[in-house]
Amino acid sequence: MTLQTPVETKTAIEVRDLKKVFRKREGMFRxxxxxxxxxKGVSFHVYEGETYGLLGPNGSGKSTLIRILSTLLTADGGTVRMLGHKLPEGERELRRKMGRVSVDAAFYKKLSPRENLLYAAQLYGLEPKKAEKRAMEILERLGIESRRFTDPIEEMSRGMQQKIAITRALLINPPLLLLDEPTTGLDPKSRRDVQTFLEDLRREEGTTILLTTHDMAEAERLSDRIGFLAHGRLVAEGSAADLKAQAGTDDLEEAFIVLTGEEIKKDEEESV
Known part of the structure; x- marks a missing residue:
């Protein structure tokens, strides 16, 4: 079920006419x-305390967009302002205020969740005991038993590793969370655990969440508003109910196909 639209209307993310081009050399002599x-000129905004979902097929540009917002890529045009900071000038300050979870989160897999998370806490400048306590609380809420906290990550399932990635992103209790397909490939219980936790986080902390996903049900459950991205452009935007009304259908996936002329293939990595 979609969460309530936040009463406050202060903008946390403002993207205007965002452009990104990739160049590669071809031919015998390159x-x-x-x-x-x-x-190709994407514009949207996200309010503080809102969950905004971005849906698009492979190659639509959504992973490129979230990498720009994460300060991992530099745009070739347009402007981005988040939490009052403009990119790229304010990227140092922004990195202290946002957490990011990707579909391919990296760890030192020979080490345990405790060791990985304490290392991350050091990078953030957090006090180890307080960081460990917070990490334990988050992991337990996500459904990981405390006895697994010292097991090597390489022995854990994909779902458990993704929950550890979410915990790492939340160690600093960031006001902004960027989630790039956080539940792709997870089993149904792990997916439900993560979704429930994100709902609780939004309600308890007022966290602003930008979510990219292939999962229509997930987008409809978590998002206040949804943007449809296709061929590098935002082609439609609104609540799930608004988008279905625009398309004249009762199904969000059908609305996506009608409004974009595209289909989403689940559990596939995006190339752009």
Whole structure:
């Protein structure tokens, strides 16, 4: 069920006319430069305390977009302002205020969740005892038993590893959370655990969440508003109910196909 729209209307994320092009050389002597525009002028905003879902098929540009917001890529045009900071000038300050979870989170897999999370806490400048206590609380709420806290991560399931990635992103209790397909490939129980936790986090902490996903049910459950991204452009935006009304259907996936002319293939990695 979609959460309530926040009463406050202060903007946490403002994206205007965002563009990104990738160039690669081709031909026998690599003398031909081919341009591929991943983002062709995307604009949207996210209110403080809101969960905003971005849906798009492979190659739509949504992973490129979230990498720009995460300060991992630099845009080729347009502006981004988050939590009052403009990119790229304010990226140092922003990194202290946001957490990011991707579909391919990296760890030192020979080490335990405790060791990985305490290392991350050091990078954030957190006090180890307080960081460990918070990590334990989050892991337990996500359904990981405390006895597994010292097991090597390589012995854990994909679902458990993703829960550890979420815990790492939340160690600093960030006001902004960027989630790039956080539940892709998870079993139904792990997916439900993560979704419930995100709902609780939003309600208890007022966290602003930007979510990219292939899962229509997940987007409809978690998002106040949803943007449909196709061929590097935002082609439709609104609540799930609004989008279905625009498309004249009772199904969000059907609405996506009608409004974008695309289909989403689940559990596939996006190339752009």
């Amino acid at each position: 003398s031909v430069v081919k341009e591929e525009w991943a983002l």
